[in-house]
Amino acid sequence: DAGVTQSPTHLIKTRGQHVTLRCSPISGHKSVSWYQQVLGQGPQFIFQYYEKEERGRGNFPDRFSARQFPNYSSELNVNALLLGDSALYLCASSRGDNQPQHFGDGTRLSIL
Amino acid sequence: QKEVEQNSGPLSVPEGAIASLNCTYSDRGSQSFFWYRQYSGKSPELIMSIYSNGDKEDGRFTAQLNKASQYVSLLIRDSQPSDSATYLCALQRAGSYQLTFGKGTKLSVIP
Numbered sequence A: 001d002a003g004v005t006q007s008p009t010h011l012i013k014t015r016g017q018h019v020t021l022r023c024s025p026i027s028g029h030k031s032v033s034w035y036q037q038v039l040g041q042g043p044q045f046i047f048q049y050y051e052k053e054e055r056g057r058g059n060f061p062d063r064f065s066a067r068q069f070p071n072y073s074s075e076l077n078v079n080a081l082l083l084g085d086s087a088l089y090l091c092a093s094s095r096g097d098n099q100p101q102h103f104g105d106g107t108r109l110s111i112l
Numbered sequence B: 001q002k003e004v005e006q007n008s009g010p011l012s013v014p015e016g017a018i019a020s021l022n023c024t025y026s027d028r029g030s031q032s033f034f035w036y037r038q039y040s041g042k043s044p045e046l047i048m049s050i051y052s053n054g055d056k057e058d059g060r061f062t063a064q065l066n067k068a069s070q071y072v073s074l075l076i077r078d079s080q081p082s083d084s085a086t087y088l089c090a091l092q093r094a095g096s097y098q099l100t101f102g103k104g105t106k107l108s109v110i111p
Helices: none
Strands: A005-007 A009-012 A019-024 A031-035 A045-048 A051-058 A064-068 A074-078 A087-094 A107-111 B004-006 B011-014 B020-026 B030-038 B045-052 B053-057 B061-066 B069-077 B084-095 B107-111
Touching: A005 A045, A009 A019, A019 A087, A019 A107, A031 A064, A031 B045, A045 A074, A064 B069, A074 A087, A107 B061, B004 B084, B011 B020, B020 B084, B020 B107, B030 B069, B045 B053, B045 B061, B069 B084
Parallel strands: A009 A107, B011 B107
Antiparallel strands: A005 A019, A019 A074, A031 A045, A031 A087, A045 A051, A064 A074, A087 A107, B004 B020, B020 B069, B030 B045, B030 B084, B053 B061, B061 B069, B084 B107
């Protein structure tokens, strides 16, 4: 079975632009979570969606938004990009509560 | 106090030795505990999950959990150079999907 797939793998944007990152979960997984990882830190939780509903939101500004589609894939949107948004953005999927989360390869976002 | 604390390392062990990685946490509501391995430039890969006190073994890996002491550890037996990576400790509260990660411990296995 395919793992979690994310696109694009790399992205370069300039300050003020917006970006959309995409994620397809493992088949059978209904939960998708988004994390941001900056160099030298562990991943930080951004959003979690289950059955198209937002179930959790981390300490990120309103410039960050997400949604989940009927096929359980998900998008993360970031508006008005700042230099500090440069990071590896990770998507993880799981079957449900307290089940292990499996990560995709991530999208590396660079802001110039 | 940080929610999840790990020694950032680097932790250096000779090939064939036992590597011991430690993690302490502050949230007593934590119910599920995970260890992820992350190679440089790659995404985290799940290697162990543990939910109850005691030891859990999977191949060369053993996870140990002590909820009373708020402590979880990972032992890697017969360490190989391919085990050289950053090991992330993560926990999850009951009923939550959110993982809270430590900063990770960088392990270097010396041939």
